[in-house]
Amino acid sequence: NAGVTQTPKFQVLKTGQSMTLQCAQDMNHEYMSWYRQDPGMGLRLIHYSVGAGITDQGEVPNGYNVSRSTTEDFPLRLLSAAPSQTSVYFCASSYSRLGSLGYTFGSGTRLTVV
């Protein structure tokens, strides 16, 4: 089925460990983005990409890296996990940055850092 696929769904890390959250879409969307969702707060933008080879920082980029080597994939890397990065992470894509045809979200990754 077409859509946005996120893996893993759940992950527990120890402080200082690194890991990569995977995001892939098969809709040929140019725009992809990563958000984190914390209790009592709206989703916040971490990083985004307007096309292959182009990435930029969002509202809360510290501690995260991204790359966009292909249109389909947009992985999010945690360099050295901290308890403050415990959150639910969502990847989203759309045809354009304006989201003029709406956004498609992945099912989320629940990350706990202990």
Added chain:
Amino acid sequence: KNEVEQSPQNLTAQEGEFITINCSYSVGISALHWLQQHPGGGIVSLFMLSSGKKKHGRLIATINIQEKHSSLHITASHPRDSAVYICAVTGATNKLIFGTGTLLAVQP
């Protein structure tokens, strides 16, 4: 003050009731989105609006650009409508700005 405010934060309704969730925003926008998130689940896009009104099944979304306000209505509510409803706007920087969501519980 958040740029996107939703009310109420929590809402409990009886099955069959008409439900309204409100969203106000304080920035210039190119579009407003209504999203649905079931407990422990992913996020689904319900509507994208830049003006007027849209309807899909029992869901109706309206927007008043002059008043910077949007409403999401659910007619003949059902327990399966229980979810968090999130309002988001595409702002001047073309980035999504999210409200904190409205938790809706529809009791049978």
